[in-house]
Amino acid sequence: MTRTAQAHHTLAAEGLTLAYDKVEVTRDLSLEIPTGQVTCIVGANACGKSTLLRALARLLRPASGTVLLDGQRIQSLPTKEVATRLGILPQTPVAPEGITVADLVSRGRHPHQTWLRQWSDRDRSVVAEAMRVTGTLELAERPVDELSGGQRQRAWIAMALAQDTDLMLLDEPTTYLDLAHQIDVLDLLVDLNRRHGRTVVLVLHDLNQAARYSDHLVAMKAGAVVAAGPPAEVITEELVAEVFGLSCRVVVDEVSGTPLVLPIGRHHAAVPS
Amino acid sequence: MAVQTHRWRLAWLLVAVGVLVLVVLASVAVGTRSIPVGTVLDALVHPSATEDAHAVVRSLRVPRTVVGLLAGAALGLAGAVMQGVTRNPLADPGLLGVSAGASFALVLGISVLGLTGPVAYVWFAFAGAAVASVLVYGLGAIGSGGATPVKLALAGAAITAFLLSMTTAMLLLDQRTLDEYRFWSVGSVAGRDPDLIAQLGPFFAVGALLALAAGPVLNSLALGDDVARSLGRRIGLARVTAAVSVVLLVGAATALAGPIGFVGLTIPHVARAITGPDYRWVLPWSMVLAPMLLLGSDVIGRVVARPGELQVGIVTAVIGAPIFVMLVRQRRLAEL
Amino acid sequence: MTTVVRTASVTGVLAVTGFAAFCVSISVGELRVPLTDVVPAIFGAGDPAARFVVGELRLPRALAAVLVGAAFGLSGAVFQSLARNPLASPDIIGISSGASAAAVFGIVVLGWSGNGLVLLSLLGALVTAALVYALAWKQGASSYRLVLVGVGVAAALAAVTSYLLTKAQIYDVQEAVVWLTGSLNGRLWSDVRPLGLAMLVLVPMVLLLTPSLRLLQLGDETATGLGLHVERARLLLVLVAVALAAGATAAAGPVAFVAFVSAPIARRLVGSPLAIVPAALVGAVLMLVADLVARELLGTVELPVGIVTGIVGAPYLLWLLARSNRIGSGG
Numbered sequence: 014m015t016r017t018a019q020a021h022h023t024l025a026a027e028g029l030t031l032a033y034d035k036v037e038v039t040r041d042l043s044l045e046i047p048t049g050q051v052t053c054i055v056g057a058n059a060c061g062k063s064t065l066l067r068a069l070a071r072l073l074r075p076a077s078g079t080v081l082l083d084g085q086r087i088q089s090l091p092t093k094e095v096a097t098r099l100g101i102l103p104q105t106p107v108a109p110e111g112i113t114v115a116d117l118v119s120r121g122r123h124p125h126q127t128w129l130r131q132w133s134d135r136d137r138s139v140v141a142e143a144m145r146v147t148g149t150l151e152l153a154e155r156p157v158d159e160l161s162g163g164q165r166q167r168a169w170i171a172m173a174l175a176q177d178t179d180l181m182l183l184d185e186p187t188t189y190l191d192l193a194h195q196i197d198v199l200d201l202l203v204d205l206n207r208r209h210g211r212t213v214v215l216v217l218h219d220l221n222q223a224a225r226y227s228d229h230l231v232a233m234k235a236g237a238v239v240a241a242g243p244p245a246e247v248i249t250e251e252l253v254a255e256v257f258g259l260s261c262r263v264v265v266d267e268v269s270g271t272p273l274v275l276p277i278g279r280h281h282a283a284v285p286s
Numbered sequence: 287m288a289v290q291t292h293r294w295r296l297a298w299l300l301v302a303v304g305v306l307v308l309v310v311l312a313s314v315a316v317g318t319r320s321i322p323v324g325t326v327l328d329a330l331v332h333p334s335a336t337e338d339a340h341a342v343v344r345s346l347r348v349p350r351t352v353v354g355l356l357a358g359a360a361l362g363l364a365g366a367v368m369q370g371v372t373r374n375p376l377a378d379p380g381l382l383g384v385s386a387g388a389s390f391a392l393v394l395g396i397s398v399l400g401l402t403g404p405v406a407y408v409w410f411a412f413a414g415a416a417v418a419s420v421l422v423y424g425l426g427a428i429g430s431g432g433a434t435p436v437k438l439a440l441a442g443a444a445i446t447a448f449l450l451s452m453t454t455a456m457l458l459l460d461q462r463t464l465d466e467y468r469f470w471s472v473g474s475v476a477g478r479d480p481d482l483i484a485q486l487g488p489f490f491a492v493g494a495l496l497a498l499a500a501g502p503v504l505n506s507l508a509l510g511d512d513v514a515r516s517l518g519r520r521i522g523l524a525r526v527t528a529a530v531s532v533v534l535l536v537g538a539a540t541a542l543a544g545p546i547g548f549v550g551l552t553i554p555h556v557a558r559a560i561t562g563p564d565y566r567w568v569l570p571w572s573m574v575l576a577p578m579l580l581l582g583s584d585v586i587g588r589v590v591a592r593p594g595e596l597q598v599g600i601v602t603a604v605i606g607a608p609i610f611v612m613l614v615r616q617r618r619l620a621e622l
Numbered sequence: 623m624t625t626v627v628r629t630a631s632v633t634g635v636l637a638v639t640g641f642a643a644f645c646v647s648i649s650v651g652e653l654r655v656p657l658t659d660v661v662p663a664i665f666g667a668g669d670p671a672a673r674f675v676v677g678e679l680r681l682p683r684a685l686a687a688v689l690v691g692a693a694f695g696l697s698g699a700v701f702q703s704l705a706r707n708p709l710a711s712p713d714i715i716g717i718s719s720g721a722s723a724a725a726v727f728g729i730v731v732l733g734w735s736g737n738g739l740v741l742l743s744l745l746g747a748l749v750t751a752a753l754v755y756a757l758a759w760k761q762g763a764s765s766y767r768l769v770l771v772g773v774g775v776a777a778a779l780a781a782v783t784s785y786l787l788t789k790a791q792i793y794d795v796q797e798a799v800v801w802l803t804g805s806l807n808g809r810l811w812s813d814v815r816p817l818g819l820a821m822l823v824l825v826p827m828v829l830l831l832t833p834s835l836r837l838l839q840l841g842d843e844t845a846t847g848l849g850l851h852v853e854r855a856r857l858l859l860v861l862v863a864v865a866l867a868a869g870a871t872a873a874a875g876p877v878a879f880v881a882f883v884s885a886p887i888a889r890r891l892v893g894s895p896l897a898i899v900p901a902a903l904v905g906a907v908l909m910l911v912a913d914l915v916a917r918e919l920l921g922t923v924e925l926p927v928g929i930v931t932g933i934v935g936a937p938y939l940l941w942l943l944a945r946s947n948r949i950g951s952g953g
Contacts, residue, residue, distance in 0.1 A: 072843050096849025107841035109706070109895035116625050116894060120836055124849040128830065154624060176848065376769060425940060444936040447879055451932030454803050455925060464799065465792050472784045548777040555770075597788070603781035607774040611757050614770045 022098045022179045023048050024069060024212070028078035031061070031068050031236075038064045039236035041078065046180075046229075051206050051213045053223035056233035057257050062216045063104060063184050065233070069214070070101035070182050096124035100178035104185050106169050108157045114168045115153040118144055121175030143174035146201065162189035170198065174205075181205065182214045187222070195219075199226045220257070224248050225271045232256050248272035295567055298560075302574045313351040313581045314343065317588050318595055346476075352483055353475040354581040354598065356490050357543040360535035362576025363497045365550030366557065366569050370504035371528040372435035378551035379536040381442040382529065385545040386449040387418020388537070392470065393456050397463040405479055407470060408486070408541040415537035421445055423529050433525055473546035473599020475584055486538045493534030494573070500528055501566035508563065548603045549576050552610045559613060579606055625894045632891045636903035643910040644688065648680045650918060655680075678810070686809040686873060687909040687927075689817050691880055693870035695905020696828050698881030699888065699898050700863040703835050704856065711882040712867035715860075716772050718876035719779035720750025721868065725875070726783045726798045730790040735797075737812065740872045747868035750775060755860075804877030804928025806913050817873045820865070825902075827862050832898050835859060839895060877928045880905050883935045908934070 024046040031039045038061045046052055046069070054062045067073045069080055071087045080087040087095060100121075108117065121143070122136045144150045147167045152160065157168055166189060173181060183202070187195040203226060205211045217223040223230060224244040232240045232247060234256045240247045253261045259276055266273040315326045321339045328334075329343035361379070368377040380386070391414020395401040401410065426441035427433040457464045503524045506514040511521055536550070557571035580598060583605055587596035645660045655663060655672045662668040663676040694712075702710045712718070724746025728734040734742065754775050758768040783802075787795050800807070834855040837845040842852050867881060888900035912930040919925060 067843070070847060072846055092846065092851055093849035096847065101843075101847040103841070103843040103847070106844050107706075107839075109703075109839040111889065111893060112839075112895045113625055113893075117840075120840065121848065123833060123837055126833070376773065441940070443882075444940050447932040448936035451929045451936075454799065454932075455929045457799060458796065458803075458926070458929075459923070461792060461796060464795060468784075468787045468795060472788055547780070551773065551777075596785070600781040600785045603777045607778035610774040611771050614767055614774065615757070615760055 021048075022083050022212070023081075024099065024180055024214075025081045026065070026069060026078070027081060029065070029068060029075050029080065030077040031064050031073060032076045033064075037076075037236070042236070042238060043078075044231065044238055044241070046212060046214055048212050049206070049210060050228035051203060051226060052215070052229040052231060053227035054214070054216045054231045054233060055218070055220055055223045055256075060233045060256075061236040062233050066101070066182055066184050066214065066216050067103075070099060071095060072101065072103075093124050096176070096178070098178055099180040099182065100173050100176040101182040102169055102173045102184065102186060104188070108165075110158060112157050113154050114144070114149055114157055114160075114171070115140070117157055117168055118149070118171045118175050121172040121177075124176060124178075139177050140175050143171045146174065146204075147171040148197075163191060163194040166190055166198070167194070170201070178211075180212045180214070184216045185218060186215065187217065187219070195222070202226070220248075220253070220274050221266070224273065225266060225269045244272055248274065295561065299567075299570060299574065302571065302578075306574050306578050309578050309581045309585070310351055310355065313354065313585050314347050316585050317342070317347055318592050345480075349478055349480050349483060350475045350584065351581065352480075353478045353542055354584050355577045356483070356486075357475065357539040357546065358549065358577030358580035359573045360490055360493065360539040361546060361549040361580075362553045362557075362572035362574075363494060363569060364532045364535040364539075365552075365576075366554040366565070366572040367497050367500060367504070367528050367532055368550070369554050370500070370565050370568075371507060371525055372438060373508060374435050374439070375555065376551070377435075377439075378547065379532055380446070380545075380547060380550075381422075381439060382532060382536075383418035383422040383442050383445045383449065384415045384533065384536045384540060385547065386446040386453070387414040387416070387421075388412070388540045388545060389467075389471065390414055390418070390449040390453045393453050393463055393467055396466050397456050397460045402466065405482055408482055412486075412489075412537045412541040415540055416533055418445060418449060419529065419533045419537075423526075432522055433529075470544045472597045473544040473602075474597040475543050475580075476595070476597075478542060483542070486542055489534045489538040493531045493538065496527055496531035497535065498569055498573075500524070500531065501564075501569050504528075504565035504569075505563075508565070544599060546580070546599045546602060548606050549579060552606060553579065555610070556613060559616075625892070629892050629894060629897065629900065632888075632897075632900050633903065636891075636900055636907060640688070640903055640907045640910065643907055643914070644684050647684045647687070647910050647914050648676055650914060651675070651680060682811045682814045683806055683809045683913070684910065686806055686814050686817070687913045688906040689814065689821055690806070690870045690874045690877065691884075691905035691907070691909030692825075692902040693817070693821060693866040693905070694877065694881040694909075695884035695888070695901040695903070696825070696898065697863045697867040697870070698883075698905070699885035699896075699901035700828065700835065700859055700866075701881070702885050703839055703896060704859060704863075706839070712863065713772075713776070713876075713881075715768065715864065716750040716754045716775045716779070717747045717864065717867045717871055719776040719783070720753075721747040721871040722802055722876055723750075723779040723783045723786075725801050726786045729798045729801065730786045730794045733794075739801075740813065740816070743875075744868055744872035747871050748864070750779065751864045751868065800926050801875045803926040804875035804931070805926035806874055806909075807924055807926065809873075813873060817869055820869045824862055824866050824869070827858075828866070828898065831855065831859055831862065832896070835898070836896055875926075875928060877909070877931055879928075879931045879935045880908055883931075883938055884908060887938065 026042060026044045029039055029042040030037065054065065056062045064073065068075055071080065082090060082095060082099060119140050122140065125136065144153060147170050149168050149171050152164060152168065157165055160168065166186065170186060187198055190198065199222060202213050206213050227244055230242065230244045230247045231238055232252060239256055240252055248263055250261055250263050253259055253274055261277055262275040264273050264275060315323055319342060321343065325339050326343055329340035333340050333344055364379045368379050368381060369375055388411040391410045392407055395410040401407060422441045422445045423433055426438040457467060503519055506517050506519045507524060514521060553576045554568060554572050557568045557575055561567040561571055580602060583601035584598040586605065587598055587601040590596060645657055648660050649655045649657050653671065653675050655676060659668050659672055663672045664681060666673060666677065697712050701712050721743040725739055725743040728739045728742040754772045758771040787798060834850055837848055837850045838852065838855060845852050884905035885901040888897040888904045889895060892900050908931065909927065912934060913927045916925040916927045916930045
């Protein structure tokens with residue numbers, strides 16, 4: 014596992030209280046995102062993981078507490094500056110009717126462009142590389158709304174890639190994808206981390222994928238961090254019961270060597286021996 | 287104020303009907319001429335052919351009250367049905383091209399055939415409204431999916447713009463027509479022949495029945511076409527029936543009172559704020575609230591500009607708009 | 623071909639078409655100026671009669687058509703992008719009804735015409751837009767509230783306008799109806815100059831704000847993620863679009879259909895969700911052609927241009943309807 018490039022920027026939350034319309038989602042939450050690693054945030058529905066991600070990306074203003082980007086309060090930094098260091102792919106992105114893949118991906122270059130320096134060779138090459146790496150080059154001139162769910166998601170990821178940020182935050186990037194494409198995307202994100210040195214933060218709903226692909230796993234329940242650390246330490250039968258309300262058996266994944274959660278439900282739970 | 291149980295809702299609806307009755311009585315009792323209440327009652331119960339005031343009450347105020355009641359109820363109902371069938375809080379009966387069609391046919395009649403007076407206007411306006419709606423609906427139904435809300439809106443906008451252009455062209459080329467038309471286009475309930483009202487009665491009745499019966503269907507449609515279908519509703523039939531009821535109601539109302547726009551759009555919102563999204567209640571409440579607004583505006587129009595009067599179409603919008611805006615600022619109205 | 627190439631070629635074709643329409647518009651009329659003489663006449667050379675007709679009458683009117691059409695086209699494009707709704711147009715914020723009520727008041731009650739009327743209708747448009755925005759503001763202007771309030775205010779103003787029309791003398795009514803339809807009749811240099819100056823400021827602003835609009839199309843969250851100040855950008859865009867629509871309405875009356883129809887045409891031609899410059903050009907071409915038809919169709923009588931835009935635009939809408947299943951499924 015060689016890292017050929019180094020991640021530079023740091024991200025952390027300190028005493029974060031987040032609320033929607035007076036309803037508190039998290040209270041006094043502190044979390045440090047390990048630089049240069051792949052972090053996955055997991056938890057049951059409505060535990061606040063998406064809310065936390067959005068707050069980390071400054072999409073949501075905290076009721077109290079702060080998010081620190083490179084040690085500075087993220088709210089005090091110019092938003093365009095933040096966009097050159099941190100990129101977020103929200104859960105259900107909106108594509109205007111008729112936009113082509115190439116057009117969509119190229120919009121990711123906005124933080125790096127100014128009125129004086131609009132579209133440079135570097136922009137072009139970054140966009141082309143982003144599309145190549147996500148396998149969307151052949152789709153360049155096709156309208157995004159005519160693509161399949163998986164192709165569309167890859168186009169959005171290409172846009173996030175074109176933004177070329179050190180920190181990449183993605184909210185459930187594998188929803189709507191079939192299994193092969195889910196693995197594709199996750200492998201791609203690991204590539205970005207290992208080879209290009211980016212810090213990747215993912216909210217995932219699939220616990221086993223999170224266990225396999227993360228270096229650092231954060232488990233949340235009811236707006237609080239219940240456990241954080243390497244998957245092998247965090248994923249235990251007790252934790253799964255506490256966070257998801259699910260009884261299970263934890264074994265070692267034969268393919269990847271990471272923890273594998275085997276859920277025990279009311280049916281099909283005959284365990285020989 | 288979303289009332290919860292069946293009995294409560296019925297009780298409040300009856301209260302509303304009671305208020306409507308009061309408004310109706312006011313409409314008969316109040317006017318540009320001050321007539322004492324006792325005389326009004328006499329005119330209704332023991333009419334005398336010689337009493338001037340009796341004539342005013344019986345042949346002027348009663349007919350206009352009836353027109354206001356019918357037109358108001360029709361517009362309120364039609365507006366609620368339109369919004370339900372298109373799932374669009376901005377839908378108003380004009381979407382189907384009814385007003386534009388009525389105006390176009392009317393102007394055509396006046397300038398080409400030399401029509402004058404409400405009697406002749408009525409049937410032309412009604413015919414124009416009906417034909418335009420059929421056109422709009424037909425165009426909106428072309429292509430896959432039938433007459434979906436967006437397609438209806440586009441078809442309506444196209445036909446309305448087209449008809450409006452043609453109407454304006456005719457008006458500009460013929461001053462006399464313009465002179466006649468501008469008074470009709472404001473909307474008024476005055477001076478309508480009782481015979482006419484009786485002739486249009488069946489259209490109002492059928493339209494109202496179709497509309498009121500559509501409550502449950504509209505509730506299903508609100509959940510989306512797919513869910514509605516899985517609940518056993520026949521979408522195409524529902525839409526056509528709704529369109530027919532709207533055309534009957536608004537066609538008759540426009541033919542009788544001219545194009546009164548505001549009511550059909552805003553009253554359903556008010557009704558929804560009171561009853562919640564259940565169309566079985568929104569429809570009757572719209573039917574009761576709309577004439578309250580219309581008749582109330584007419585009464586005010588008669589009182590404010592004595593010895594003349596302000597037409598109801600104007601007063602309704604001028605009074606209704608601030609009330610509507612106030613309601614919009616409270617959260618309830620901004621949702622469907 | 624790529625979007626960029628297609629946009630460039632469509633823009634080029636539209637510009638050429640616009641220029642051609644411009645020349646034909648100057649050439650045709652009671653005094654026919656041969657096409658070859660048009661350009662010289664614009665620059666003050668050639669036959670004195672042609673020079674006068676072109677320089678004092680036709681040129682300002684053609685320029686007015688171009689400016690008004692471009693302003694409506696730009697305004698419509700911005701509103702539709704912001705609202706993410708192909709049915710949106712500047713009307714919804716009450717600009718047309720405000721300008722109309724003010725103008726009819728000016729014609730019928732004050733007996734004004736010319737520059738005073740232009741100023742009055744501009745004031746009416748801007749005050750109404752501000753009123754609608756203010757009434758819809760409650761910790762932010764949600765688009766639902768904005769549209770509903772706009773509808774309410776527009777209805778009240780329309781009632782006032784109708785009332786004024788019933789109280790006026792018939793000749794005033796006729797003049798008012800012409801204004802209400804939208805007309806370029808009798809537009810001279812004194813009418814063109816103010817709008818031209820306004821466009822000199824507003825058009826560059828729109829162009830500078832286009833990258834922001836491009837991001838806003840991706841949704842507030844993605845736009846913020848890409849470094850945009852969403853509320854600030856949206857407010858600036860609304861202000862510019864309102865100014866454009868108000869200026870155009872004051873100059874030519876509420877020819878709002880142009881605003882409604884230009885941007886979708888431009889988008890279809892370019893094949894991209896944002897086609898700002900093409901929308902302006904489509905609007906200009908539409909106004910030029912419509913005005914030409916309005917002038918010449920009936921020979922002796924000049925129709926107001928607003929009538930023709932309605933008759934021309936409607937079939938376009940129906941075509942939009944017939945060809946697109948996707949729009950239908952969005953219902």
